Amino acid sequence: MGRLANLVGVFSLTVADRVAPDVPGRTLAGSSTAAALVTLSAHPGHGVGWVANVLGLTSSGATRLVERLLADGSVRHGESGDARSRSLYLTERGRLRAEEALSRRAAEIERSLDCLSDSDRATLERLLSTVVAALADDRPTALRVCRLCDRDACGEQAGRCPLEHTVPTGA
Numbered sequence: 001m002g003r004l005a006n007l008v009g010v011f012s013l014t015v016a017d018r019v020a021p022d023v024p025g026r027t028l029a030g031s032s033t034a035a036a037l038v039t040l041s042a043h044p045g046h047g048v049g050w051v052a053n054v055l056g057l058t059s060s061g062a063t064r065l066v067e068r069l070l071a072d073g074s075v076r077h078g079e080s081g082d083a084r085s086r087s088l089y090l091t092e093r094g095r096l097r098a099e100e101a102l103s104r105r106a107a108e109i110e111r112s113l114d115c116l117s118d119s120d121r122a123t124l125e126r127l128l129s130t131v132v133a134a135l136a137d138d139r140p141t142a143l144r145v146c147r148l149c150d151r152d153a154c155g156e157q158a159g160r161c162p163l164e165h166t167v168p169t170g171a
Helices: 003-019 031-042 048-055 059-072 092-113 118-133 139-145
Strands: 075-077 088-090
Touching: 003 092, 031 048, 031 059, 031 075, 031 088, 031 092, 048 059, 048 139, 059 075, 088 092
Parallel strands: none
Antiparallel strands: 075 088
């Protein structure tokens, strides 16, 4: 491993550790919880199986996670006769928790970048955009990579997402 790879690994792990308690003071806090809330905020109406795929959880793990979110009042089911295919939507509580997780994530990452000048930040943004674009070649992988992504900060609506190439034409 070269020095650059090692430095990227150290930085990534440190930021991940700082962001891990993503919803302070909550018994449901955890990276899967935050990822589920943030992902369902950006992509409402999917079922438990889809959540499992995006978060890299087993079917039973995703089911337990969704059951906790339902019991907590963060998620609600959409209308459907088949419980296995019911769509999931955030409640107001869930939306607020997703925003809280993104806010904490942003604060911790910004704190990690405070040592950089504006010029260094611009250079790092350009380089990381290239690196992130290479992290996924298909939509399912991109969704997993972006499970805690702040879509507004990414520029998704402005067509500036580095993983935009994974969106199927006409989607």
